[in-house]
Amino acid sequence: MQQTDIALITEVLNGNTSVYADLVKRHQRFVFTLAIRFAKNREDAEEIAQDCFVKAYRALGTFKQNAKFSTWLYTITYTTAMTFLRKKRLSMQSIDEEESLVQLQNHISDYDADAFDKKSAHIYLNQAIDMLSPDDASIITLFYKGEQSLEEIALVLNMESKTIKVKLHRARLRLKEKIQYLLKDEVKDLIR
C-alpha cells in the first residue's frame, strides 16, 4: 500500500531522509509542469523544479501537517518560479503573441487535418497554454492537473479565492481563443 505524504514526511523528520526520494517521485511531474509554465523551456524548468524540492526539504520541519503537502509544495514552486522570472528579467505579461502565432501558424501549415489525433491535440493545447501569461497558465494547470480547489489555489498564489475564480474563467476563455485561432474554430474536433 502506498504511504501518504504525511507518513513519508514523518519518516524523513525522524531521520530516514532517503524516503524523501519517494515524495520527489510522487510530485516531480506536476512541479516540473508548473515550472515549465513559467520558464517556457525544459532546462530552466528542471532547474526550478530541483530548487523547489531542495527548498521544500530544508523547510520540511516547518510544514504544518494539517494542510495538504501538495498545496505547500506548489506555493514553493510558484514563489521559486517567480523569483526565477524576476532574475531573468522576463516580463510577467504573456509572451509576444504575434511572434508566437506566426510560429504556430507555421506549424499548422504542415498540419494535416485527417491525421489529427489526440496526441497532436495535446501538443497544440500545450502550445496554446504557453502563449498565456505565467499566472493564467499556472491557475489552469493547478486547477486541472494539480487537484487543487479554488481555495487551495488562492493559498498557493496568495490571492482571494474569488479573484482566482474570476482569473480561472478569464484564463480559460483566453485559452479557448488561442485554440480556436490555431484550429480554425474546430475546438470540438479536439475531443473526438
Add this chain to the structure above:
Amino acid sequence: MNVEDQIWDYIDGVCSDTQKQEIETKIANDISFRKVYEELKAIHTLMDATDLDEPSMSFTRNVMEQVNLEIAPISLKTKVDNRIIYSIAAFFILSMLSILIYALANTSFSTSDFKMPSINVKVDLDIDASTKRIGLQIFFFVDIILGLVYLDKFLRKKMQVKSGL
C-alpha cells in the same frame, strides 16, 4: 454573470441546484447557448485529459544528491496536548470564580457598615532549625536530580539528530 461564467460554474459543478436546472433547460432549448456550452465543455475535457510533462530520468537522483548535502530537517512543531491547556484554563477559571463567589458572599452591601471581605487563616507552624535544614537539603537534592534528568534527555536528543545526518 455572463453566459460563459454561468456555463463554467455549471461545468465545474459549483452552481446551485436551481441554477443547474436553469442552465440544463437553456442547453436543451437554446441553440446559441448550447454551442457555447459545447465549446467550453470541449476545452474542459481536453484540459482534463492532458498529460503532465515528464522531467529527465535523472531528476530524482539529482534532487537527492543536493538533498544529501543539506542538514536533515527536524520537526519544529511542538506537540501540545490540548487537554493540558484546557485543564490549566479550567483550574484558573474555577479558582477565580471561587474567590469571586466567596468575596460576594462575605460582602455587606449596606453603605453604613461596608467592609471589604477578609480571609482569616491562622498559620501556626512550629518548625525548628534542624527540620528546616533537612527540608532545604531535600529540596536542592530533588532539583539537582531533575536537572540531571533534563540534561540527559537533551544530550540524547542531540545525539539522535547527529546520528540521523
